[in-house]
Amino acid sequence: NCISTIDNVTTGKIIINNSDITRLKSKSLDKFRKNELGFVFQDFNLLDTLTAYENIALALTIKGEESSKIDGKIQAVAKYLDIEQVLSKYPYQMSGGQKQRVGSARAIVTDPSLVLADEPTGSLDSKS
Numbered sequence: 001n002c003i004s005t006i007d008n009v010t011t012g013k014i015i016i017n018n019s020d021i022t023r024l025k026s027k028s029l030d031k032f033r034k035n036e037l038g039f040v041f042q043d044f045n046l047l048d049t050l051t052a053y054e055n056i057a058l059a060l061t062i063k064g065e066e067s068s069k070i071d072g073k074i075q076a077v078a079k080y081l082d083i084e085q086v087l088s089k090y091p092y093q094m095s096g097g098q099k100q101r102v103g104s105a106r107a108i109v110t111d112p113s114l115v116l117a118d119e120p121t122g123s124l125d126s127k128s
Contacts, residue, residue: 003116005029005037017113034063038107040117044099046091052102053078053087059106077105 001007003014009022021032038059039045046055053074060070078084081101086094094102107115 003114005033035110036113038110038112038115040100040104040107040115044091044103046099046102046106048091051088051090052083052094052098052105055091055102056087056106056109059110063110065110073109074105077109081105 002009003016003021005021005024012022014021016032016036019032021029024032046052047058050058056074056077057070060073065073074087075084078087081104083098083101083105086098086102089098091099091102104117107117
Protein backbone atom coordinates (compact mmCIF):
# COMPACT_ATOMS: atom_id res chain seq x y z
CA ASN A 1 0.00 0.00 0.00
CA CYS A 2 2.89 2.37 0.66
CA ILE A 3 4.51 1.77 -2.74
CA SER A 4 1.16 2.30 -4.45
CA THR A 5 0.83 5.57 -2.47
CA ILE A 6 -2.51 4.45 -1.01
CA ASP A 7 -1.00 4.70 2.48
CA ASN A 8 1.48 7.28 3.74
CA VAL A 9 4.87 6.21 5.04
CA THR A 10 5.48 7.15 8.67
CA THR A 11 9.18 6.28 8.75
CA GLY A 12 11.79 5.51 6.12
CA LYS A 13 11.83 6.18 2.40
CA ILE A 14 10.58 4.58 -0.80
CA ILE A 15 12.92 5.19 -3.72
CA ILE A 16 11.66 4.41 -7.23
CA ASN A 17 13.65 5.52 -10.29
CA ASN A 18 15.95 7.58 -8.06
CA SER A 19 12.98 9.52 -6.68
CA ASP A 20 11.93 9.47 -3.02
CA ILE A 21 8.17 9.14 -3.40
CA THR A 22 7.64 9.72 0.33
CA ARG A 23 8.51 13.39 -0.24
CA LEU A 24 6.06 13.96 -3.10
CA LYS A 25 3.04 16.21 -2.60
CA SER A 26 -0.47 15.31 -3.77
CA LYS A 27 -0.23 16.52 -7.39
CA SER A 28 3.21 14.98 -7.80
CA LEU A 29 1.91 11.70 -6.36
CA ASP A 30 -0.92 11.73 -8.90
CA LYS A 31 1.61 12.24 -11.70
CA PHE A 32 3.84 9.49 -10.26
CA ARG A 33 0.94 6.98 -10.16
CA LYS A 34 -0.18 7.93 -13.68
CA ASN A 35 3.28 7.70 -15.25
CA GLU A 36 5.18 5.12 -13.20
CA LEU A 37 2.71 2.55 -11.85
CA GLY A 38 0.48 -0.08 -13.39
CA PHE A 39 -2.14 -1.88 -11.30
CA VAL A 40 -3.61 -5.36 -11.79
CA PHE A 41 -6.57 -5.90 -9.48
CA GLN A 42 -7.82 -9.24 -8.21
CA ASP A 43 -11.41 -8.33 -9.15
CA PHE A 44 -10.36 -6.80 -12.51
CA ASN A 45 -11.94 -3.33 -11.97
CA LEU A 46 -13.06 -3.14 -15.59
CA LEU A 47 -15.78 -0.62 -16.38
CA ASP A 48 -18.89 -2.56 -17.39
CA THR A 49 -20.07 0.08 -19.86
CA LEU A 50 -16.80 -0.03 -21.84
CA THR A 51 -15.49 -2.70 -24.19
CA ALA A 52 -12.16 -4.38 -23.48
CA TYR A 53 -10.58 -2.05 -26.04
CA GLU A 54 -12.05 1.01 -24.34
CA ASN A 55 -11.00 -0.20 -20.88
CA ILE A 56 -7.41 -0.51 -22.09
CA ALA A 57 -7.57 2.80 -23.98
CA LEU A 58 -8.73 4.57 -20.84
CA ALA A 59 -5.32 4.06 -19.21
CA LEU A 60 -3.59 5.63 -22.21
CA THR A 61 -6.05 8.51 -22.34
CA ILE A 62 -5.53 9.27 -18.65
CA LYS A 63 -1.78 9.24 -19.18
CA GLY A 64 -2.20 11.74 -22.03
CA GLU A 65 -1.04 9.48 -24.85
CA GLU A 66 -1.34 10.91 -28.36
CA SER A 67 -4.57 9.62 -29.89
CA SER A 68 -2.72 8.57 -33.04
CA LYS A 69 -0.64 6.08 -31.01
CA ILE A 70 -3.39 4.56 -28.87
CA ASP A 71 -4.65 1.95 -31.35
CA GLY A 72 -1.17 0.63 -32.14
CA LYS A 73 -0.32 0.24 -28.46
CA ILE A 74 -3.59 -1.55 -27.73
CA GLN A 75 -3.18 -3.90 -30.69
CA ALA A 76 0.39 -4.75 -29.63
CA VAL A 77 -0.51 -5.54 -26.02
CA ALA A 78 -3.64 -7.44 -27.12
CA LYS A 79 -1.54 -9.64 -29.39
CA TYR A 80 1.04 -10.20 -26.63
CA LEU A 81 -1.67 -11.29 -24.16
CA ASP A 82 -3.77 -13.14 -26.77
CA ILE A 83 -6.89 -11.03 -26.26
CA GLU A 84 -7.36 -9.69 -29.78
CA GLN A 85 -10.61 -11.65 -30.11
CA VAL A 86 -12.21 -9.98 -27.04
CA LEU A 87 -11.36 -6.33 -27.71
CA SER A 88 -14.93 -5.58 -28.87
CA LYS A 89 -16.57 -7.43 -25.98
CA TYR A 90 -17.94 -6.01 -22.75
CA PRO A 91 -16.81 -7.48 -19.41
CA TYR A 92 -20.03 -9.48 -18.97
CA GLN A 93 -19.26 -11.24 -22.28
CA MET A 94 -15.78 -12.39 -21.18
CA SER A 95 -14.51 -15.25 -19.06
CA GLY A 96 -12.65 -14.56 -15.83
CA GLY A 97 -9.34 -15.30 -17.51
CA GLN A 98 -10.10 -12.94 -20.39
CA LYS A 99 -11.04 -10.19 -17.94
CA GLN A 100 -7.80 -10.76 -16.05
CA ARG A 101 -5.77 -10.46 -19.24
CA VAL A 102 -7.63 -7.27 -20.20
CA GLY A 103 -6.88 -5.88 -16.74
CA SER A 104 -3.24 -6.87 -17.18
CA ALA A 105 -3.18 -5.22 -20.61
CA ARG A 106 -4.54 -2.03 -19.08
CA ALA A 107 -1.75 -2.15 -16.48
CA ILE A 108 1.14 -2.63 -18.93
CA VAL A 109 -0.03 -0.68 -22.00
CA THR A 110 1.26 2.58 -20.50
CA ASP A 111 4.74 1.08 -20.07
CA PRO A 112 4.98 1.73 -16.32
CA SER A 113 8.21 1.42 -14.35
CA LEU A 114 6.51 -0.89 -11.86
CA VAL A 115 3.41 -3.10 -11.99
CA LEU A 116 1.66 -3.85 -8.70
CA ALA A 117 -0.54 -6.92 -8.92
CA ASP A 118 -2.99 -8.55 -6.52
CA GLU A 119 -3.25 -12.24 -7.46
CA PRO A 120 -2.79 -11.59 -11.19
CA THR A 121 -3.03 -15.26 -12.14
CA GLY A 122 -6.05 -16.12 -9.98
CA SER A 123 -8.51 -16.35 -12.89
CA LEU A 124 -6.13 -17.73 -15.51
CA ASP A 125 -6.00 -21.32 -16.68
CA SER A 126 -2.66 -23.14 -16.91
CA LYS A 127 -2.28 -22.35 -20.63
CA SER A 128 -2.64 -18.59 -20.06
